[in-house]
Amino acid sequence: MAVSAVPTHRTPPGIYRAARALRWVSAIVFILVILFAVSVGYSAFEVARSSPQSHGLSASFAPNGTVEIGGSFSLSNPGFYPIEGFELTARIVNASGVFLGQLATGPTTIAPSSDQSFPIALYIPVSETGPAVSLLTVDQYLAVDAWANATYAYLFPISVSLSESRSWGAPFEGLTVTVGTPMAAGGGVAVPVTVSFSNHAAFAQDGVLAFVIESSSFANCGSGSYTVDVPPGGYFDQTQNVDLSAGCSPAGGEVLSTFTTGGTVVPLPPEPIP
Amino acid sequence: MSAPAPSVTGAPAAPATAEVVGYNVPSLGYRIVVAALRLIPLFFVLIALPVGVLTFVGSHGIAVPISTAAVEFYGLVVIAILTARYVLKPTAAYGPLSAAASLVSLLFLYYALSLSPYHLTVPGGSASISVGYVLFLEILMIIPAFGLVAGILTTIEDVRSPKERLPFDYPA
Numbered sequence: 001m002a003v004s005a006v007p008t009h010r011t012p013p014g015i016y017r018a019a020r021a022l023r024w025v026s027a028i029v030f031i032l033v034i035l036f037a038v039s040v041g042y043s044a045f046e047v048a049r050s051s052p053q054s055h056g057l058s059a060s061f062a063p064n065g066t067v068e069i070g071g072s073f074s075l076s077n078p079g080f081y082p083i084e085g086f087e088l089t090a091r092i093v094n095a096s097g098v099f100l101g102q103l104a105t106g107p108t109t110i111a112p113s114s115d116q117s118f119p120i121a122l123y124i125p126v127s128e129t130g131p132a133v134s135l136l137t138v139d140q141y142l143a144v145d146a147w148a149n150a151t152y153a154y155l156f157p158i159s160v161s162l163s164e165s166r167s168w169g170a171p172f173e174g175l176t177v178t179v180g181t182p183m184a185a186g187g188g189v190a191v192p193v194t195v196s197f198s199n200h201a202a203f204a205q206d207g208v209l210a211f212v213i214e215s216s217s218f219a220n221c222g223s224g225s226y227t228v229d230v231p232p233g234g235y236f237d238q239t240q241n242v243d244l245s246a247g248c249s250p251a252g253g254e255v256l257s258t259f260t261t262g263g264t265v266v267p268l269p270p271e272p273i274p
Numbered sequence: 275m276s277a278p279a280p281s282v283t284g285a286p287a288a289p290a291t292a293e294v295v296g297y298n299v300p301s302l303g304y305r306i307v308v309a310a311l312r313l314i315p316l317f318f319v320l321i322a323l324p325v326g327v328l329t330f331v332g333s334h335g336i337a338v339p340i341s342t343a344a345v346e347f348y349g350l351v352v353i354a355i356l357t358a359r360y361v362l363k364p365t366a367a368y369g370p371l372s373a374a375a376s377l378v379s380l381l382f383l384y385y386a387l388s389l390s391p392y393h394l395t396v397p398g399g400s401a402s403i404s405v406g407y408v409l410f411l412e413i414l415m416i417i418p419a420f421g422l423v424a425g426i427l428t429t430i431e432d433v434r435s436p437k438e439r440l441p442f443d444y445p446a
Binding site for chain 1 (some may be wrong): 295296297298299400401402404405406407409410413414416418420421423424425427430431434435438439440442
């Protein structure tokens with residue numbers, strides 16, 4: 001084999017060594033970046049597979065004319081890298097676009113190979129003075145918009161947004177309070193009052209439904225109450241006679257109702273009397 | 275493959291403190307054959323693998339962050355430059371071609387960076403995901419940036435002292 005020759009030093013010149021060192025560093029960085037990218041891809045896949053889980057979700061009437069949806073959800077991070085700055089915001093509006101409630105959690109960091117649980121406490125106003133009194137008596141769909149932000153594996157900011165339409169089952173769906181024709185009873189006058197509704201909520205209605213018959217001039221003509229114990233999906237339909245105050249005519253007035261459960265008083269929509 | 279014949283000869287005037295060192299440059303035919311063989315892994319890594327992944331993802335109704343045409347174009351250009359660089363390594367074209375390959379990679383990464391963040395709408399659902407990768411690509415750009423500087427250094431070396439690097443690139 002013929003060999004050419006060139007006059008030079010035994011050790012490579014500085015510029016050659018510099019170029020060679022840069023190529024070596026470049027190759028090492030390339031290998032590290034590829035290994036990092038592969039491990040991030042695998043970790044992200046594992047995180048995506050372990051979808052969020054909700055636990056013990058329950059609903060109940062709460063003070064201030066609200067329904068509280070409580071419980072928790074957990075996020076699992078089985079990957080190699082932390083989920084940093086995790087923030088979640090959920091916003092609920094009704095079909096008319098009326099804002100009902102908002103849930104926010106974070107920011108927090110979910111360490112690698114760990115689970116983290118987040119409490120849920122969402123209050124939806126259902127009182128007659130609230131923006132969505134129809135939630136008490138009308139089944140409807142609610143728009144749930146949720147946003148989550150986090151940074152994964154130190155380098156990748158991620159935003160997830162979710163829009164869902166969730167059905168709302170009214171706890172007093174189709175509530176009617178019907179005042180019948182006055183009739184003579186025991187020397188006075190009484191009217192039959194019929195209350196009916198379906199419980200389409202996910203929780204039982206267990207309490208006292210009280211009502212007041214008010215005349216058109218806002219005089220109290222009479223009152224009564226029912227003990228209510230209606231499971232989810234159950235139906236309530238009862239009638240009782242109410243003695244009217246002397247000279248008080250319910251015609252043109254309205255029936256005012258409240259539902260009391262666990263110390264919480266929920267005003268129900270007023271029912272006009274023809 | 276038989277031992278390559280030398281294709282570069284000659285010796286410029288020797289520096290005072292230098293000594294004569296031998297080198298053995300493979301023949302042009304040998305370098306072309308090896309460069310052709312290198313096309314196989316280069317094609318797989320720079321074109322087949324990324325285009326295959328993008329096509330697989332796209333076939334599942336998921337919008338891909340970058341077009342396959344852009345990846346193919348980048349891959350073909352870089353493969354052509356790297357192949358020419360290998361064949362012309364003993365010549366003064368090696369440095370400029372090294373710099374060119376790095377520059378093309380830098381431009382491609384800058385183009386990919388301009389597409390961040392990546393928006394994905396989950397098929398059939400109302401969820402959307404946005405992933406930013408600017409920082410990752412900026413770190414990735416270190417690689418061609420170093421390559422670009424190395425190519426420029428080699429170009430300067432070849433201009434100042436032609437064939438000075440040959441004994442170290444092709445030791446006898």
